[in-house]
Amino acid sequence: MLYVCPTPIGNLEDITLRVLRVLKTVDLILAEDTRRTGQLLHHFQISQPVESLHEYNEKEKTAGILEKLQQGQNIALVSDAGTPGISDPGGFLIRAVIEAGLPLEVLPGANAALLGFLQSGLLSHHFVFFGFLPSRRGERRKELEKLKGLPFPIIFYEAPHRLPDMLSDLLAILGDRQASISRELTKKFEETRRGMLSELLDYFAENKPRGEFVVTVAGAEHVEREIDEDDILRVLQNLTAAGLSRKSAVAQVSEEYRLPKNAVYRLALKLKPED
Ligand code: SAM
Numbered sequence: 001m002l003y004v005c006p007t008p009i010g011n012l013e014d015i016t017l018r019v020l021r022v023l024k025t026v027d028l029i030l031a032e033d034t035r036r037t038g039q040l041l042h043h044f045q046i047s048q049p050v051e052s053l054h055e056y057n058e059k060e061k062t063a064g065i066l067e068k069l070q071q072g073q074n075i076a077l078v079s080d081a082g083t084p085g086i087s088d089p090g091g092f093l094i095r096a097v098i099e100a101g102l103p104l105e106v107l108p109g110a111n112a113a114l115l116g117f118l119q120s121g122l123l124s125h126h127f128v129f130f131g132f133l134p135s136r137r138g139e140r141r142k143e144l145e146k147l148k149g150l151p152f153p154i155i156f157y158e159a160p161h162r163l164p165d166m167l168s169d170l171l172a173i174l175g176d177r178q179a180s181i182s183r184e185l186t187k188k189f190e191e192t193r194r195g196m197l198s199e200l201l202d203y204f205a206e207n208k209p210r211g212e213f214v215v216t217v218a219g220a221e222h223v224e225r226e227i228d229e230d231d232i233l234r235v236l237q238n239l240t241a242a243g244l245s246r247k248s249a250v251a252q253v254s255e256e257y258r259l260p261k262n263a264v265y266r267l268a269l270k271l272k273p274e275d
Pocket of ligand 1: 009010079081082083084085086087088110111112113156157158159182183184185186187212213214
């Protein structure tokens with residue numbers, strides 16, 4: 001069995017009893033950084049053998065790991081902090097284990113993105129986890145252009161030295177939106193700031209960002225609300241005049257303008273039957 005084991009992102013109490021039991025009983029622990037994981041294991045008095053598995057050796061080591069699993073060994077996969085495979089190594093091995101038809105168990109545990117999202121209060125039934133944006137400005141802006149119209153909150157990871165540039169690009173491309181920045185989650189200096197992107201940018205221009213950050217930005221809903229009802233009605237009229245059924249026109253408009261179908265349908269009811 002390969003066990004995917006989340007580890008704390010700060011507070012050591014956030015390791016689960018199950019992760020501890022698995023780490024104490026496996027034949028081998030694969031760690032992103034053996035020294036860092038060594039400290040965690042030492043704290044919990046775990047002395048199982050540890051080998052490294054990081055983004056630069058994951059591909060070449062995978063065949064050997066599959067062999068060990070086939071021989072019946074139990075192996076745990078951990079990253080430096082949080083859940084392996086989430087903006088961390090592990091994805092390649094997990095896929096290979098699945099493809100080889102070998103047993104896999106993913107254990108629940110700490111993850112910075114979900115904590116940052118909940119702290120943001122920008123909650124909705126749907127959200128997008130993006131992780132790290134590209135570090136180069138041009139590529140970052142291109143990526144943000146693709147995200148601009150999404151009507152869901154988006155969760156990003158960011159390093160402290162890149163945070164001001166990232167915020168300025170978020171503001172430039174997405175427009176001024178509600179956002180939230182959580183730093184040092186579960187740690188001593190944990191803090192969440194909520195506000196418009198412009199306010200957060202001003203704050204971090206004056207206060208040097210320190211620590212680890214999760215940034216959550218509201219979805220594009222506010223853009224939708226600015227669309228005039230008369231404009232939508234006119235588009236609906238044009239589409240039905242061009243031969244589309246009312247149902248198809250509603251579907252097209254709701255997709256194009258990212259509006260809820262039932263709201264567009266309510267507008268469509270205002271059309272005259274011959275429209
Ligand atoms: N796999 C991890 C997880 O499940 O959260 C994420 C690993 S990723 C390499 C590291 C990034 O996660 C950091 O740069 C930061 O954006 C975010 N992060 C990790 N720990 C954090 C914390 N305690 N507070 C805020 N953000 C954190």
